Amino acid sequence: MNFLPFTKYSLTGSPVECPICGNVKRTQISKYDRRFKILPHSKCDECALVRHEFMLSDEQLSQYYSANYRTDYQWVNSGPTSRHIQKRVSEAKLRLNNLHPHLKKNPKILDFGCGSGEFVELAQNRGAMASGFEPGKSYSKYARDQKGLDVQNCGWENYEREEKVDVVTAFHVFEHLIDPLKAFHKSVSWLNVGGIIYIEVPNMANGLKRKGFGSLHMAHTIGFGRYSLELLGAYCDMKILEVFNGYNIGIIFKKGVPRPLDKIKKDSIDEFKNLNLKQINKQFWIYSASKLFGKRSVD
Numbered sequence: 001m002n003f004l005p006f007t008k009y010s011l012t013g014s015p016v017e018c019p020i021c022g023n024v025k026r027t028q029i030s031k032y033d034r035r036f037k038i039l040p041h042s043k044c045d046e047c048a049l050v051r052h053e054f055m056l057s058d059e060q061l062s063q064y065y066s067a068n069y070r071t072d073y074q075w076v077n078s079g080p081t082s083r084h085i086q087k088r089v090s091e092a093k094l095r096l097n098n099l100h101p102h103l104k105k106n107p108k109i110l111d112f113g114c115g116s117g118e119f120v121e122l123a124q125n126r127g128a129m130a131s132g133f134e135p136g137k138s139y140s141k142y143a144r145d146q147k148g149l150d151v152q153n154c155g156w157e158n159y160e161r162e163e164k165v166d167v168v169t170a171f172h173v174f175e176h177l178i179d180p181l182k183a184f185h186k187s188v189s190w191l192n193v194g195g196i197i198y199i200e201v202p203n204m205a206n207g208l209k210r211k212g213f214g215s216l217h218m219a220h221t222i223g224f225g226r227y228s229l230e231l232l233g234a235y236c237d238m239k240i241l242e243v244f245n246g247y248n249i250g251i252i253f254k255k256g257v258p259r260p261l262d263k264i265k266k267d268s269i270d271e272f273k274n275l276n277l278k279q280i281n282k283q284f285w286i287y288s289a290s291k292l293f294g295k296r297s298v299d
């Protein structure tokens with residue numbers, strides 16, 4: 001991996017239409033990512049979804065994940081570290097508590113992109129029939145071999161199941177995809193009647209407001225706000241059951257008539273209002289200076 005700033009990544013993609021609303025018009029919001037590598041990002045003019053200006057193809061993305069992702073972001077390529085596991089366990093507890101009021105007794109839960117399986121394990125320990133799938137080899141192997149969990153090693157495109165589930169969860173997965181709409185549709189197809197989907201992603205609107213382009217990176221092909229995540233569900237005829245909005249944005253969706261698309265798009269445009277190239281550059285330096293002088297905000 002080439003870490004030199006002001007240079008391009010070895011993989012570069014091509015311009016694409018908005019992966020949610022299909023609009024081609026976009027506005028550039030940054031030329032760089034948090035490492036000062038050249039990685040232009042743009043915002044959809046219609047729904048404000050943030051995306052890589054030059055999107056990798058499926059093939060390039062799998063190449064990136066098999067060769068660079070874990071070493072780029074976690075400095076390991078041989079399975080999860082104990083620090084990683086500890087963090088995931090506490091996140092799993094919070095997420096399961098959020099989900100709890102919406103669960104029936106002994107629910108069937110499928111965790112999309114389950115990593116090393118901490119959520120699957122916790123849900124199972126609390127009486128759910130939980131399973132998952134994970135494209136990363138070392139993490140899925142750990143979940144299966146070390147934990148004995150029902151976890152398959154594959155991506156969502158190749159995951160097939162006959163038996164329906166009551167809940168699909170996907171934590172910090174959808175911001176890595178290039179076709180979130182297709183992945184969401186497929187998740188809906190795994191649900192029982194009355195089933196729910198719980199998605200959590202980093203809140204890009206908050207990230208940009210706080211850190212500027214420090215919140216942009218190679219692994220996150222798309223960036224959601226509260227409303228662009230609602231819009232994703234709305235395109236799949238899912239409406240909001242509950243929202244958890246903060247540093248991350250989590251939404252529990254259920255089948256039903258969503259709010260009108262135009263209204264959601266308008267709210268999304270408002271959410272990203274003033275987040276232009278100039279403001280995002282400026283915010284990066286303000287955030288960097290505050291870190292330099294020891295005034296750390298909540299991270």
Ligand SMILES: [Zn+2]
Pocket residue numbers: 018019020021022023044045046047048049
């Ligand atoms: Zn759009």
